[in-house]
Amino acid sequence: MLVPQDETQHIDLLVLPETNLILVASVIEPLRAANRIAGKVLYDWQIFSPDGNAIETKSGIPIPVSGPFRPQNETSPLFVLSSYNWRAYATTQLKMLLSRTARHRELMAGIEAGSWFLAETSLLDNFSATNHWEDFEDFTAAYPQVTMVRERFVIDGKRITTGGSLPTLDLMLELIRRQHSYSLALEVSRLFIYEQERTRGDLLQVPTIGNMRISDNRVGAAVKLMEETVEAPLTLTRLARRLGVSARHLQTLFQETMGVAPHVHYLALRLNAARRKVIESRADFADIAAATGFNSSSAFSRSYRAHYRESPSETRRRLKLKS
Structure with a gap:
């Protein structure tokens, strides 16, 4: 899950009783959204419980499962999800199963209190990790062999840990970005953020930064300007001038804040807006190119293919065949 991949990525989820419903959704919903936006199955998953019974979440809404967690030699990533009362479910048998399956798994993730299960099984020894802020000090004292980091999520080699539901959503966006593209992660993030209506209706069609949080006000202002100028993109120099900083300084701020x-980011905004028009409208590609700031249909098609690994016409043809 940490490197680009064209084939469908399968994920196993072990969900413990008393897990928050939103924690499960934080893992699954970004993957579902990525499939919907891409128009193909990039991810699929199976949910297991320790005993094969439906998971009783803290909200009282049960989650159906595929069966009991009885791993063999599966290599797919395993996400262990837990919220409350984890000790009651950390049985000798479950810890043995986790230890055994770790020999084969390409990746194992402790989601919120799921990190306790990995630590209890010595699967976080000599790794960096994080935990929910309420449990951070207790976790640090209990497992001195784990290097604790105060981050929302930590990816360290074959181990991943998160500090709660929203950090888990951030993690899933990062995994989608690494495996597919920044533009797909950006478009998925757009689905999980509410924004008040703006003055121009057409801006509602442009993806925003969503859960990719912007900590610098100047970068936030740059992103808004990008959203407002999709049809006629500004040069970096003009963008920086509007914000009262140098182009080089804006580039540095953007890289530090957004990671790109x-x-x-500008191209991702434009291509995501274009892709929605390709999928949701019958507009000519020349009109879509003009509406998203490309000089010509050929330039648009080249950029689209490089980003999505298919041409605009192939996208329409593929989705038409599926309907």
Whole structure:
């Protein structure tokens, strides 16, 4: 899950009783959204419980499962999800199963209190990890062999840990970005953020940064300007001038805050807006190119293919065949 991949990524989820419903959704919903936006199955998953019974979440809404957690030699990533009263479910048998399956898994993730299960099974020894802020000190004292980091989520080699539901959503966006593209992660993030209506209706069609949080006000202002100028993109110099900083300084701020250069984010905004028009409208590609800031249909098609690994016409043809 940490490197680009074209094939469908399968994930196993072990969900413990008394897990928050929102924690499960924080893992699954971004994957579902990625499949919907891509128009194909990028991810699929199975949910297991320790005994094969439906999971009783803290909200009282049960989650059906595929069966009991009885791993063999599966290599797919395993996410262990837990919220409350984890000790009651950390049985000798479950810890033995986790230890055994870790020999084969390409990746194991402790989601919120799921990190306690990995630590109890010595699967976080000599790894960096995080935990929910309420439990951070207790976890640090209990497992001195684990290097604790005060981050929302931590990816360290074959181990992942998160500090709660929203950090888990951030994690899933990061995994989608690494495996597919920044633009797909950006578009998925857009589905999980509410924004008040703006003054221009057409801006509602442009993806925003969503859960990719912007900590610098100047970068936030740059992102808003990008959203407002999709049809006629500004140069980096003009963008920086509007914000009262140098182009080089804006580039540095953007890289530090967003993890990408300004032009990467700008292009992702434009291509995501274009892709929605390709999928949701019958507009000519020349009109879509003009509406999203491309000089010509050929330039748009080249950029679209490089990003989505298919041409605009292939996208329409593929989705038409599925309907």
